[in-house]
Amino acid sequence: MRCFLGIPVPADARNKIRDSWTVPEHERAFLKLTDPGQWHITLAFFGEVAYDQLINLVQFIGQALETPPQGAFQIKSIQTFPAKKPIFYVAMCEPEQEAMWQRTIDQLIEISSLSAPQTDRKPWIPHINLARSRYNRLLEPMELQLQGIGWVPEFATLFRSEPTVNGHKYIPLHEYRLNL
Secondary structure: OEEEEEEEEEHHHHHHHHOOOOOOHHHHHHEEEEOOOOOOOOOOOOOOOHHHHHHHHHHHHHHHOOOOOOOOOEEEHHHHOOOOOEEEEEEEEEEOOHHHHHHHHHHHHHHHHHOOOOOOOOOOOOOOEEEEEEEHOOOOOOOOEOOEEOOOOOOOEEEEEEOOEEEEEEEEEEEOOOOO
């Protein structure tokens, strides 16, 4: 099963993001918007995880998050992504304790790869996927600076990702407490 660890975006932050950004009219026809109820910041993508390794993965994540970084995440901008061939609209995030989060993510990836060998090792760029272009059609580069949108995450969730006709469905498997 495909799994990832994410920090869900709370309703008030989702509402502020939606109020700040509108899809350009000429792009509506070829954009697939992400359901706001599924918005999250991915901490780690584990790829396919064998069912018999799931308990180990839950425990490894628990070890890595035993003393999680504290503080808030701020939404800094909404922009097209990646820069060279933009096919996504993303909300770029900045954690208050960025260096500590980076160390935690590195440790999480290292330890979880023991039970999830397909763990993605790309550099962590904290963001929220808002929309994707269909047919990999390139989007016009755009960046909208934002202020005053942030939250202190209370938990991270291990999700199973299932493809459906209408996009991926995220099924929560386990929650980890972050800020007490």
